[in-house]
Amino acid sequence: MKIRARFTKEEPVRFISHLDLARTVERAVRRAGLPVAYSQGFNPRPKIAFGSALALGITSSAEYVDMEFSDGFGINEFLRAINENLPSGIRFKEAKVIPADTAPLMSVIDRAQYIITGELGQDGGLSSIVQQILDSDEIWIERPGKKQTRRINIRPWIFSLEVLEEGAGAGTLSLLVQTGSRGNVRPEEVADQFPWVFGQPRIHRSGLFIAQGSRLLSPLDVAHH
Amino acid sequence: MQQDKLLDRILPSVAKPGRYIGNEWNIVRKDWDKTEVKFALAFPDIYDIGMGHLGYKILYYLLNQREDTLAERVYAPWVDMEAKMREHGLPLFSLETRHALSEFDLVGFTLQYELSYTNILNMLDLGGIPLRGAERSIGDPFVVGGGPCVFNPEPVAPFFDLFVIGDGEEVVIELVEAYREWKLEGSDREGFLLKAAAIPGVYVPGFYDVDYHADGTVKAVTPNRSGVPDRIQKRVVKDLDTAVFPDQFVVPYIDVVHDRVMLEVMRGCTRGCRFCQAGVIYRPVRERRRETLRKQAEALVASTGYEEISLTSLSTSDYSGIEPLVDDLLASYRSCGIGLSLPSLRLDSFSVGLADRIQSGRKTGLTFAPEAGTQRLRDVINKNVSEDDLLAAATAAFEAGWDAVKLYFMIGLPTETLDDVTGIAELAQKVLELGRKIRGKEGKAGRVKISVSVASFVPKSHTPFQWVSQAPLEELERRQDHLRRLLRDRAIAFSWTYVDESLLEAVLARGDRRVADVILRAWQKGCRLDGWSEHFDFAKWMEAFAEADLDPYFYSHRERDLEETLPWDHIDSGISKRFLIREWKRALAGQVTPDCRFEGCTGCRLCQDFDVRNELVGGEGPSENQS
Numbered sequence: 001m002k003i004r005a006r007f008t009k010e011e012p013v014r015f016i017s018h019l020d021l022a023r024t025v026e027r028a029v030r031r032a033g034l035p036v037a038y039s040q041g042f043n044p045r046p047k048i049a050f051g052s053a054l055a056l057g058i059t060s061s062a063e064y065v066d067m068e069f070s071d072g073f074g075i076n077e078f079l080r081a082i083n084e085n086l087p088s089g090i091r092f093k094e095a096k097v098i099p100a101d102t103a104p105l106m107s108v109i110d111r112a113q114y115i116i117t118g119e120l121g122q123d124g125g126l127s128s129i130v131q132q133i134l135d136s137d138e139i140w141i142e143r144p145g146k147k148q149t150r151r152i153n154i155r156p157w158i159f160s161l162e163v164l165e166e167g168a169g170a171g172t173l174s175l176l177v178q179t180g181s182r183g184n185v186r187p188e189e190v191a192d193q194f195p196w197v198f199g200q201p202r203i204h205r206s207g208l209f210i211a212q213g214s215r216l217l218s219p220l221d222v223a224h225h
Numbered sequence: 226m227q228q229d230k231l232l233d234r235i236l237p238s239v240a241k242p243g244r245y246i247g248n249e250w251n252i253v254r255k256d257w258d259k260t261e262v263k264f265a266l267a268f269p270d271i272y273d274i275g276m277g278h279l280g281y282k283i284l285y286y287l288l289n290q291r292e293d294t295l296a297e298r299v300y301a302p303w304v305d306m307e308a309k310m311r312e313h314g315l316p317l318f319s320l321e322t323r324h325a326l327s328e329f330d331l332v333g334f335t336l337q338y339e340l341s342y343t344n345i346l347n348m349l350d351l352g353g354i355p356l357r358g359a360e361r362s363i364g365d366p367f368v369v370g371g372g373p374c375v376f377n378p379e380p381v382a383p384f385f386d387l388f389v390i391g392d393g394e395e396v397v398i399e400l401v402e403a404y405r406e407w408k409l410e411g412s413d414r415e416g417f418l419l420k421a422a423a424i425p426g427v428y429v430p431g432f433y434d435v436d437y438h439a440d441g442t443v444k445a446v447t448p449n450r451s452g453v454p455d456r457i458q459k460r461v462v463k464d465l466d467t468a469v470f471p472d473q474f475v476v477p478y479i480d481v482v483h484d485r486v487m488l489e490v491m492r493g494c495t496r497g498c499r500f501c502q503a504g505v506i507y508r509p510v511r512e513r514r515r516e517t518l519r520k521q522a523e524a525l526v527a528s529t530g531y532e533e534i535s536l537t538s539l540s541t542s543d544y545s546g547i548e549p550l551v552d553d554l555l556a557s558y559r560s561c562g563i564g565l566s567l568p569s570l571r572l573d574s575f576s577v578g579l580a581d582r583i584q585s586g587r588k589t590g591l592t593f594a595p596e597a598g599t600q601r602l603r604d605v606i607n608k609n610v611s612e613d614d615l616l617a618a619a620t621a622a623f624e625a626g627w628d629a630v631k632l633y634f635m636i637g638l639p640t641e642t643l644d645d646v647t648g649i650a651e652l653a654q655k656v657l658e659l660g661r662k663i664r665g666k667e668g669k670a671g672r673v674k675i676s677v678s679v680a681s682f683v684p685k686s687h688t689p690f691q692w693v694s695q696a697p698l699e700e701l702e703r704r705q706d707h708l709r710r711l712l713r714d715r716a717i718a719f720s721w722t723y724v725d726e727s728l729l730e731a732v733l734a735r736g737d738r739r740v741a742d743v744i745l746r747a748w749q750k751g752c753r754l755d756g757w758s759e760h761f762d763f764a765k766w767m768e769a770f771a772e773a774d775l776d777p778y779f780y781s782h783r784e785r786d787l788e789e790t791l792p793w794d795h796i797d798s799g800i801s802k803r804f805l806i807r808e809w810k811r812a813l814a815g816q817v818t819p820d821c822r823f824e825g826c827t828g829c830r831l832c833q834d835f836d837v838r839n840e841l842v843g844g845e846g847p848s849e850n851q852s
Contacts, residue, residue, distance in 0.1 A: 012246040012247070012248050013246075013248070013478070015236050015237075015242035015243050015245075015246050016243040016246075016478040016479060017243070017479075019480075020243060020478045020479050020480070021478075023478075024250075024476075024478055026530075026532075027250070027476060027529065027530030027531065027532075028250075028530060029530070030530035030531075030532070031250075031527065031528070031529070031530035033527075038562050044562055046562070056242070057236075057237045057242075085250075085530070086250075087248055087249060087250050087252075087478075088248060089248060198234070199234060199237070199238070200237050200238075
């Protein structure tokens, strides 16, 4: 039986890496006594596959994972068992049984939505910067790699950017970008375009989607078809 | 809370912030205000290292079992975090409830290795606690030391209020009870220390004066209060089988050392290697029954979700019931994807057979520790393995499909000559050729890799080598060069330790109380995390020695007279000095001494004087299989 689930990554777990999160979930599955299936071969691994990796420091209400089990059980039973065995800050919110041949999360998720909140100086001017970004064809950023730093134009991958709130020394943005293997924008690359004061703004991932024409589908919806 | 907000701001800018967040699975958080005794378990290194320490897992569980006590973990911050904490005035805090170190009643530090000493000062300073015991007053915590290095606690004595010598499980509870009594009585700090000093195994350094001869050697260590013992006997948990062992471990998020279920199958080792301090201070050998270990494994696997069980001890293949234990655990856990590991294997084909049985995945590497390159020198150090043993073990390993073998050696051992060093290279070459021959049959000769790891010997207190001089540094380097020239084959990887670090370790291991001044000065100059080569600053340490007017070579490179009063003579490991002298003389004569588990008593006096004995479970019958 294959299950797809959505979970959250909140305080203080936002400070662990994607790899640490994966290990934490695997161990919770084991503690819960859920009959997870293992891969064949030299080094058997539990069949647990995550969606798009979340950078350290970012909270999320939209993390997705697929898990394969050797035995069946009810969804409510699954949610209760896993949540009872997770540290606070990680909570499974919904889940559904999916067909065994459902395409893996990694290969289908291509949109990510973020909420960016930070402190601003007197004249933060969020709206005018947003307008500038949307009016331009190119936003070049530098992405450090293992060997060399690459210059990348991320503008084509920014689908939506709007000011949700501005005033009293603080502001909030909503951002929709391309994610995955066919192009990827890191939310901090967009956040860095704004003059936040007192360090980094807080970033929250509010959605991961699969684009179908002009519609955005949730990974849980898509598994239906 | 102000502190939480501050942390929130700091954490995004430091490496591996997961070290500082707490909130792990199985963490114990108690009501701070309603709990009487607050005990900090401080580990003088970073989280990634400290979380792997089994002793603290035991104490954490033991102390938190008590309703009147809470125990919380505190680790040294990495340099980036320390800088931020100092910049923002954030004190060193516990992971459970984020209280400053200074807010605890008792602050324990475990002394696992000498190069962690400056971390203790740094943590006290960051935690808001006066560095010297003598400077602390009524609101300050009592600072308690434990662990192997307290068998010579003198170099750090001024920074501690008291030390616990030997097994900690029982003493720590007696300390908590003494603390409660003292609090009810409402007397001064000395009142508590007097109570503590009355507990067997507790050493209150402030109650002892150290006098020196004109040549700098110790004249005497004498009590300056009535009613405190002249010598402090180590504590021994007589029955390890019934001793408390946690049924849950805190499960970290981030990658840490020994991140797995650890079963302490036994404590102590009586092999009697003459360089080994652990073999002295953890005696006698005490094994846990297989049934007990199986229950502990079951509870820990269920509560942690770990994917691996490791059987730990100083020499796990010596556990007398090892085969049935391994069979039992494999039968129970292999099918659910839980692996087994044996970290410390004896050098023989039996052990290789065990390793082969438990290996589930790829055969990544086997480690053997012949320690010395020639039989002559192995006899001197009483490492009772022969070249035939090593070659038989290596043969078994290659035949079972291993390609990589690691070999551990030491250089600078007493009586060592260049021939002994050459012997290391020859042995490595023989193992390599053996591997190529055996693996060659499957066309895999090219895959064979030997890594030769060579540490510089550091003489330790309470061992038969406690009187010797460390080998001169230039000589150690010459021998490393010699090996580098000999180990030319590209299939052999050679690694060694820095002689400067070995020198400092040698000073701290056998230093007296005056060395505390050097440690303090070195820390003031910015030394910390000395165990991390990238932070080790030898020049600063040498400046500190000069300013304190002490010669490091007096401690590291001086052969002591057998009659000399040693700075740690008042700490009683239970192994008599006469035995150590006899062992030293046998070493010089190249005579080996057998293991008292299997042959007769060797006369170390521990069992007679401490009323203890080796407890082996070997006779246990086959266990009923539950499945």
